[in-house]
Amino acid sequence: MQNRTDTTRTIGEHGIPEPTLRRLPAYCQVLRRLAGRGLKQVSCTRIGRELGFDPTQVRKDLALAGAVGRPKVGYCTEELYRTLENFLGWNNVEEAVLVGVGHLGTALLGYTPFDRYGVRIVAAFDSDPEKLGPHAHGVQVFPQTRLPELLRRMKLRIGILTVPAEAAQSVCDLMTANGVIAIWNFAPIALSVPANVIVQNEDLFATLGVLSSKLAAALRTGS
């Protein structure tokens, strides 16, 4: 419902609602924190209190991810964490490619702890010769012409798309033609992809929009 593709059926559709999937990473982070504090058992109430979510909602989300708890006790913290991590596929890190070393791409390259979230960026590409060479964080930036070759050779399956919207579709096509089956798209545009490719759109400014519109409204009304 979020991504329009040119296909009738979408891949990767385990019947789990998207809002639930979006919350799972937050649960993981909370669990890691609580486990670090030595908490052996944890309840939905507790998790909900940490994040400001309804306990029932937490319970349902966890159930959908395959977690089972015990009445009165809750869940074993460690076990629950591993269940979620496994469900998200974050237990074995996938190598990924990033295309578009602009402001956003650079920021992402600089964000090293991605491998805690199932992804490691192993190569970057840009069409601007100025950007080429080794990046600050040990990732090499290659010319975009070499994208197909290296995608094939390294057998990368995840692509991170941080190019301008105008270039997004063509880069996307290059990716899917060379083995990429999951695309994290930061460009504000709908991508057309083959039926077996998963696209997830990200808009970094979505929440900033919410914040600033509320602030603007508050400033208009109040002081």
Added chain:
Amino acid sequence: MQNRTDTTRTIGEHGIPEPTLRRLPAYCQVLRRLAGRGLKQVSCTRIGRELGFDPTQVRKDLALAGAVGRPKVGYCTEELYRTLENFLGWNNVEEAVLVGVGHLGTALLGYTPFDRYGVRIVAAFDSDPEKLGPHAHGVQVFPQTRLPELLRRMKLRIGILTVPAEAAQSVCDLMTANGVIAIWNFAPIALSVPANVIVQNEDLFATLGVLSSKLAAALRTGS
């Protein structure tokens, strides 16, 4: 519904649904692009096609933001863009402070075009003395002890919170006690704030979670 606070009523609640607010930034970006291509008039159908959204949904969103169109013609691209920009408060840039110059904070500091989105980071803070000094992108990193003083002096109203979850509430308290009324919170934890403060939580890994869980599911099922 997203942020639990210790108050009964939340500030900044113009009755507009949150999903709509989250989409407005994307519309802005599309409009900027289309305007750049010289498109004078634009329809909901067109915008929807660009982003993969339902035209009716686009129309409803735009109407809520106060835009009015004309049958058969659509909207004047420039005017619509200004309407949205104004609604989001992105026409006059607010100065903001960032606390927590870790991986994420550094990445955000490096992302300069924030001022196109209504925000300019003018000062950063960290509790680690190692991090102090001028940052690569011209923003000074101050010791956290000076946060209250500088917040007051510079009259900053937006705070960006990129500290670990453990420290989030105390930094948040410092912010709100010194004039901050809007907080963009990247820590996976619910913040308690006074009634007149707006909190917006951001989870960067939410969509990555969706992507990787779908990928993991597809890999389990398919090849």
Added chain:
DNA sequence: AGTTTCTCGATAGATTTTTCTCGATAATGG
């Protein structure tokens, strides 16, 4: 001038998502 086509705006319907309620279960404290 009339017909066609495209689009907005509003309303109604369908779907999804969240929240509530209840019974069952297991630990704790008297």
Added chain:
DNA sequence: CCATTATCGAGAAAAATCTATCGAGAAACT
């Protein structure tokens, strides 16, 4: 050993969100 309390799990109710339909207006074409 029984009462109490906290919790899960499941199903129902409520709320929010998305999608479809329809009429009216306005441009373009015949």
